[in-house]
Amino acid sequence: MSLSAQYLWLIPSLPLLAAAISSLLPRRARRLSSALAIGALALSFFISCAALSTALANPAAHLTHNFTWFELGNDPVRLGWLLDPLTAFMCTMVTFVGTLIFIFSLGYMHADENFKQFFCFLSLFAAAMLGLLVANSLLLLFICWELVGLASYLLIGFWFYKPSAAAAAKKAFITTRIGDLGFLLGLLWLYDSAGSLLLYDNGHGVLEATALGALGSAATVGGLTVASAIGLLLFCGAVGKSGQFPLHVWLPDAMEGPTPVSALIHAATMVAAGVFLMARVYPLLTPDTLQVVALIGAITALLGAVIAVAQYDLKRILAFSTVSQLGYMMLAIGVGAPGAAMFHLLTHAFFKALLFLGAGSVIHAAHHEQDIRQLGGLSVKMKLTFATFAIGTMALVGVPLFFSGFWSKEAILHAAHATSGSHFPFYAALIGVVLTAFYNTRLISEVFFGHGRSRSANHAHENSAVMTTPLVILACFAIVLGFLGTPAYPWLQARLNGETAVHGHSLFEGVGLMVLSIVLVAIGIGAGWMLYGRKLRLNATSPDPLATVAPRVHAFLGARLKFDELYAATFGLLSSFLATAADWFDRYVWGGIVHFLALLGEFSGTVNREADEQGLNAGFDATSEKLRGTGQAYSRAQTGDAHGYLRFLAIGFVALALVAIFGGVA
Secondary structure: OOOOHHHOOHHHHHHHHHHHHHHHOOOOOHHHHHHHHHHHHHHHHHHHHHHHHHHHHOOOOOEEEEEEEEEEOOEEEEEEEEEOHHHHHHHHHHHHHHHHHHHHHHHHOOOOOOHHHHHHHHHHHHHHHHHHHHEOEHHHHHHHHHHHHHHHHHHHOOOOOOHHHHHHHHHHHHHHHHHHHHHHHHHHHHHHHHOOOEOOOOOOOOOOHHHHHHHHHOEOHHHOEHHHHHHHHHHHHHHHHOOOOOOOOHHHHHHHOOHHHHHHHHHHOHHHHHHHHHHHOHHHOOHHHHHHHHHHHHHHHHHHHHHHOOOOEHHHHHHHHHHHHHHHHHHHHHOOOHHHHHHHHHHHHHHHHHHHHHHHHHHHHOOOOOEHHHOOOHHHHOHHHHHHHHHHHHHHHOOOOOOHHHHHHHHHHHHHHHOOOOOHHHHHHHHHHHHHHHHHHHHHHHHHOOOOOOHHHHOOOOOOHHHHHHHHHHHHHHHHHHHHOEOOEOHHHHHHOOOOOOOOOOHHHHHHHHHHHHHHHHHHHHHHHHHHHOOOOOOOOOOOHHHHHOHHHHHHHHOHHHHHHHHHHHHHHHHHHHHHHHHHHHHHHHHHHHHHHHHHHHHHHHHHHHHHHHHHHHHHHHHHHHHHHHHHHHHHHOOOOHHHHHHHHHHHHHHHHHHHHHHHHO
């Protein structure tokens, strides 16, 4: 089973067609809309599998199909599709995980009156992400990138009647636009420098030797090469989309959308786009750019884990976990291991989708209660949800050997340790390992152990099969997927790096670091169990153990390090000041100039009117009046009376005769 690159457009087109048809259906067409969405994405999954088979047959090849979109003067604007292992693995993951999330949504959203519209937006979201993945042009990638932003806005604010959801949607849209501005500038600069935005084009693409050599040799401001500057601008887009510091603030607020949306955004689609972009343009990234990427990734990994320790909202804890894990992926790219980054992205997609859907199962069963202090005792009431959630948690924490997160995390740690640059990313990653184990132990202890601490928790029960079946499938992949990239046989990383041969090494080669990682995981789990598992919360108002030890620090972490307040007090005030200044300038400067010009025009009109009426018109009227009077006087002589005319002729003749006589005598 294989697929030519020219047919890759089918993968995003099917969910896009489903979204288009659903948008035209009446609200009552719930079953048809959901069937279209699930069926289209499932069919895209099978096409993606065919594409994966083709890509794996020759991992080093970049199969393309380029075409002219339109002519701009003498320059054609060309787009295209790209098929390689990176595209194929990502498309397969997005369509598979997305289909499971769509199926889960049947149960989670069954009572929502906008059920049809929800599946329409989901299909649009999936189509935009898949279009981004198959693009061989950064222009087409950017178009789909913006469509992902639009779809996320629609889904995060799906419950628009809630002020918090509407605010979160706007926050996500505006924050990511900040990064996208840098992305757009990078594209413009790249097109100006390379003359193309095609990634691969028979030796003339921007990721091929000719363009890379030219970009790497040209210098710009501050000693950076053009390639470094463009790489940093492209990274700005990735910072916004993948919730990296300092634009991470939108990602936790995205939890205001329905839980399937959170799973789709945080696992398979939107946040993966930034990491995918950096992996895709990796040949363009210079050592200077990679140092920045590694530093930002390390800060983000540490920041997300620290803040998650003091959160109480079930979905927000998982959201900050996503922030932290995305930081690990960026860190891996920054230290020169894009294969390890993508390996972790793929494993993370499965276990984080599992965790979010598990959280959705808990929230749905507990009548939309999300505060972990109000839950408890669900391991008995929701055994299947608890078992699958525990598997996802162990994969995220990196419990050794049998869970996928352990192997992908180890690949990143080993790459960070082996780098010749700064070791700050490595130490930040190690601290993150402890914190990840700690806050996940806290989470699972508060939610599933002990007894229910609210009516919602006491009345919770296991959900239907339409919601639990996706959990079981994802749990299986959260275990199995890791064995595709063990150090002994790193098949997945080799294929992602375009290598046919797999060069593994003995597990004992890096055993010291592996043991250290396992010890750190054990410390984190042990500390979490000592504080939260051994002595379970008695009621919702019981003090948090960390808050008791360090109340100010805990409150500061609970307030998310007050980044929102900081931005409101700086950029927010600056924005308000600039808006006020612009309003004043518009009213009193531009408005004053316009008012002055209006008065000047009015004065000129008055002068013109007076000159016209009192000057030209008056003179013309006076002359006309005199002519009229003369005409009237002359007209009185024109009586038409023949006797009168003869009388005047006689008088005139006599007068002329007298003049002649007397004139001759004289």
